Amino acid sequence: MPHKKVIVIGSGLGGLSAAISLRQEGYEVIIHEKNNKIGGKLNVLKAEGYTFDLGPSILTLPHIFERLFEKSGKKMSDYIPIRPLRPHWRNFFEDGKVVDLDPDPEIQAAEARKVGEDPGNVERFLKYSADLYDLTNEGYFEQGLDTAADFREFYGLGKFLKFDLFRSMHGGVKRFLKTRHMQDIFDYFIKYVGSSAYHSPAFMNCMPTIQYRYDLWYVDGGLYNIAIGLQKLMDELGVKVALNSEVSEIHKQGDTVTGIIANGELHRADIIVSNMEVIPAYQRLLSEDDDFMKSLEKFEPACSGLVIELGLDRKYEQLAHHNFFYSDHQKEHFHTVFKKHELPPDPTIYLVAASRTDPSVAPEGCDCLKILPHIPYIDDDNPLTREDYGALKERVLDKLERMGLTDLRKHIVFEHFWTPLDIREQYHSNKGSIYGVVSDRFKNLAFKAPKQSAKYPNLFFVGGSVNPGGGMPMVVLCGQNVAKKVVAWDGVCS
Ligand SMILES: Cc1cc2nc3c(=O)[nH]c(=O)nc-3n(C[C@H](O)[C@H](O)[C@H](O)COP(=O)(O)OP(=O)(O)OC[C@H]3O[C@@H](n4cnc5c(N)ncnc54)[C@H](O)[C@@H]3O)c2cc1C
Numbered sequence: 350m351p352h353k354k355v356i357v358i359g360s361g362l363g364g365l366s367a368a369i370s371l372r373q374e375g376y377e378v379i380i381h382e383k384n385n386k387i388g389g390k391l392n393v394l395k396a397e398g399y400t401f402d403l404g405p406s407i408l409t410l411p412h413i414f415e416r417l418f419e420k421s422g423k424k425m426s427d428y429i430p431i432r433p434l435r436p437h438w439r440n441f442f443e444d445g446k447v448v449d450l451d452p453d454p455e456i457q458a459a460e461a462r463k464v465g466e467d468p469g470n471v472e473r474f475l476k477y478s479a480d481l482y483d484l485t486n487e488g489y490f491e492q493g494l495d496t497a498a499d500f501r502e503f504y505g506l507g508k509f510l511k512f513d514l515f516r517s518m519h520g521g522v523k524r525f526l527k528t529r530h531m532q533d534i535f536d537y538f539i540k541y542v543g544s545s546a547y548h549s550p551a552f553m554n555c556m557p558t559i560q561y562r563y564d565l566w567y568v569d570g571g572l573y574n575i576a577i578g579l580q581k582l583m584d585e586l587g588v589k590v591a592l593n594s595e596v597s598e599i600h601k602q603g604d605t606v607t608g609i610i611a612n613g614e615l616h617r618a619d620i621i622v623s624n625m626e627v628i629p630a631y632q633r634l635l636s637e638d639d640d641f642m643k644s645l646e647k648f649e650p651a652c653s654g655l656v657i658e659l660g661l662d663r664k665y666e667q668l669a670h671h672n673f674f675y676s677d678h679q680k681e682h683f684h685t686v687f688k689k690h691e692l693p694p695d696p697t698i699y700l701v702a703a704s705r706t707d708p709s710v711a712p713e714g715c716d717c718l719k720i721l722p723h724i725p726y727i728d729d730d731n732p733l734t735r736e737d738y739g740a741l742k743e744r745v746l747d748k749l750e751r752m753g754l755t756d757l758r759k760h761i762v763f764e765h766f767w768t769p770l771d772i773r774e775q776y777h778s779n780k781g782s783i784y785g786v787v788s789d790r791f792k793n794l795a796f797k798a799p800k801q802s803a804k805y806p807n808l809f810f811v812g813g814s815v816n817p818g819g820g821m822p823m824v825v826l827c828g829q830n831v832a833k834k835v836v837a838w839d840g841v842c843s
Pocket residue numbers: 358359360361362363364381382383384387388389390391403404405406407408409594595596597624625626654656721775776777778783784785811812813814818819820821822824
């Protein structure tokens with residue numbers, strides 16, 4: 350068993366997964382977290398009898414989380430209670446049409462017919478998605494590939510071409526799906542990585558398979574119970590956590606990192622894993638020069654979000670657990686957010702009503718809603734104000750009232766909202782991004798930064814800003830793959 354000391358900076362899910370996986374390999378591991386609780390963006394707000402997931406609310410690919418427990422001979426179900434949801438998503442359109450996504454082929458076919466889509470088109474699209482998933486999973490996800498060179502070596506030219514490289518995600522969707530409604534819905538799977546269906550590569554169409562094959566899950570009591578379950582596992586394994594411990598500097602000697610400064614105190618380490626995103630970490634903790642920082646520009650942030658929580662004094666029975674209210678002009682919505690970097694006049698809105706499934710999260714007879722339109726990351730040269738974001742919030746409420754949540758404003762008894770400025774302050778994410786690095790076919794071909802620093806070989810990164818990118822299961826997988834990289838590198842160096 351190695352007794353080397355690893356410091357993990359940050360307790361987001363990627364940091365927790367790396368810490369657990371490295372401890373399981375015998376390393377002494379301590380996490381330094383600036384906030385007063387673990388989880389990072391996996392966060393919770395409890396107020397006046399309502400429980401809101403402030404961050405993620407959709408759990409997918411739970412088998413990736415299960416590996417953290419299996420490796421120590423334990424069962425995830427003893428730590429984190431999960432259950433599948435039906436329907437997966439309910440989709441509302443301005444023309445009054447409502448369509449559900451459901452993994453049952455017969456139900457899905459009936460839903461497709463409601464908007465005039467041939468169910469065969471959906472089946473063929475899902476087969477295309479499954480092929481892309483299997484291809485992406487075998488190398489990019491499971492082998493933890495980091496660069497185009499890794500891709501070439503693992504896949505070879507023949508398989509590389511199967512990634513449908515010459516189309517955008519929307520191009521892939523429109524090959525199979527003919528109605529605007531179904532195109533808008535399947536384009537919006539890009540929500541899972543905070544990017545644009547019109548600007549990301551076609552292989553992002555692997556995402557529907559994540560839901561259709563592996564289901565969509567809820568964690569009883571709210572998603573923060575994932576963090577609580579992981580804390581219990583870490584206690585049993587002996588992973589230490591220092592809360593309220595903000596890292597202000599990474600110490601270096603030549604090309605080796607030697608420790609961190611947290612709350613003014615030096616802590617030495619043999620290996621450092623940063624769950625602080627790559628760009629803020631190089632800029633603020635390592636003070637790298639402008640030339641080096643320029644080389645990272647292709648890792649542009651994914652979108653941010655306006656995160657609105659509403660406690661209501663009634664239920665809106667037409668809502669499912671997960672709901673989407675579509676922009677009437679989704680192409681423009683994507684263009685406005687991702688290219689013009691402006692607040693959208695008519696955003697597509699994601700709305701979670703966890704009270705539909707879980708009575709413990711709201712008083713009896715009431716709904717608790719989390720509402721999340723995707724919006725641009727912060728432009729520090731031309732920052733928006735809280736009033737600008739407030740005006741968008743009013744447009745969102747107008748749209749929801751227009752699309753069936755009649756008199757919504759009159760039924761709000763508790764309200765809370767976070768802008769990108771709050772998100773950046775909370776998590777130190779790059780420009781308030783909520784999913785790490787954007788997936789853009791021309792900018793980075795959906796590659797994020799590599800897990801091992803090119804400058805300091807004993808410095809590693811984990812989380813949404815490195816491959817394979819944002820989303821809970823992906824950052825947990827990233828933590829497992831970072832641990833493998835550390836072990837392999839350490840084995841060669843020792
Ligand atoms: C509103 C919202 C909705 C989302 N919805 C979903 C969803 O439904 N499903 C899904 O799968 N994903 C969703 N995501 C994305 C998902 O939450 C993230 O991709 C994932 O949780 C990020 O994990 P991470 O490892 O990158 O770390 P982060 O969560 O970014 O955590 C980083 C941690 O590092 C700490 N830190 C940073 N700098 C320092 C420092 N200098 N010193 C000490 N500590 C530091 C931060 O405080 C933070 O705790 C959502 C995110 C948000 C915000």
